[in-house]
Amino acid sequence: MQGRIIKGIAGFYYIDVPGKGVYECKAKGIFRQQGIKPLAGDWAEIEVISDTDMTGNIISIRDRANKLLRPPVVNIDQALIVFAIVHPEPSYNLLDRFLIQMRQQEIPVVICFNKQDIASPEEQQLLEDTYRNCGYDVVFISVAEQTGIDDLKAKLKGRTTVMAGPSGVGKSSLINLLHPQAEMETGELSRKIARGRNTTRHSELFHVKGLGDDTYIIDTPGFTSLYLENVTTQDLPYYYPEFEPYEDLCRFRGCSHITEPDCGVKEALEKGEISRIRYANYCMIYEDLKSMKPTYSRKGR
Numbered sequence: 001m002q003g004r005i006i007k008g009i010a011g012f013y014y015i016d017v018p019g020k021g022v023y024e025c026k027a028k029g030i031f032r033q034q035g036i037k038p039l040a041g042d043w044a045e046i047e048v049i050s051d052t053d054m055t056g057n058i059i060s061i062r063d064r065a066n067k068l069l070r071p072p073v074v075n076i077d078q079a080l081i082v083f084a085i086v087h088p089e090p091s092y093n094l095l096d097r098f099l100i101q102m103r104q105q106e107i108p109v110v111i112c113f114n115k116q117d118i119a120s121p122e123e124q125q126l127l128e129d130t131y132r133n134c135g136y137d138v139v140f141i142s143v144a145e146q147t148g149i150d151d152l153k154a155k156l157k158g159r160t161t162v163m164a165g166p167s168g169v170g171k172s173s174l175i176n177l178l179h180p181q182a183e184m185e186t187g188e189l190s191r192k193i194a195r196g197r198n199t200t201r202h203s204e205l206f207h208v209k210g211l212g213d214d215t216y217i218i219d220t221p222g223f224t225s226l227y228l229e230n231v232t233t234q235d236l237p238y239y240y241p242e243f244e245p246y247e248d249l250c251r252f253r254g255c256s257h258i259t260e261p262d263c264g265v266k267e268a269l270e271k272g273e274i275s276r277i278r279y280a281n282y283c284m285i286y287e288d289l290k291s292m293k294p295t296y297s298r299k300g301r
Helices: 029-033 092-104 121-134 151-157 171-178 241-247 266-272 274-289
Strands: 003-008 012-017 021-027 043-050 055-061 077-083 109-115 137-140 158-163 204-207 215-221
Touching: 003 171, 012 043, 012 055, 021 029, 021 043, 077 092, 092 109, 092 274, 109 121, 109 151, 121 137, 121 274, 137 151, 151 171, 158 171, 171 215, 241 274, 266 274
Parallel strands: 021 055, 077 109, 077 158, 109 137, 158 215
Antiparallel strands: 003 012, 003 043, 003 204, 012 021, 043 055, 204 215
């Protein structure tokens, strides 16, 4: 019998078997001997101990198409990065770090901005200009008023999507809307710091009904910071795809686009062809990476 691991807690794995339900399973000792840890998103074969109690053992795991390290989930088709337009105000630096992490692992991204109902048209337009104009797929929604949800569902249909983003932006409420059976704790936003309590404690996969048997979303713990691994200052321009058309116009090969004269990227910035928000984040992240001990350089650069 085969199914998909929807979550793992304290050594127990919950396997969703189509047409049967969710089985609580333990992993055979051979996995520990081989250093393999079952993860949310894995397709697993189980032996049933009791159909009445819905228990069993995992006896094998299919080969993984991919693996996201942080959070540890596998077999995903795309990432849905959820931020609020306002309340809390979006951290552009954090959002760019998410985008870098996903581009690093070659995972397509949909950026979802929630709380459209309490944002001004100007605030929404700024985000649209900043991210859609540099090639990202962007959708605006209001979970509270259930607007934009059909557009979002169209982007989720037929895919396994890992959902990520900081606390307090409405991720859990969105999952409750897409999968009402989740009955997730949504928490309350702290008035003092306008930041949500981190209500998700583990990565969990949910089947989105009404969009086919192959549509899943994976919720992950909220983030307040994101450390970039295996990225150097030399690699960083690669993670800003809007820079690429202008790099051949730079006087120096390997231009950092920071201090060099005759820089095509900076000239495009002055002409308004590159977002000043994105470029400011690039400079901040560049300085952060510059102060770190180099560990790795992306192949081909």
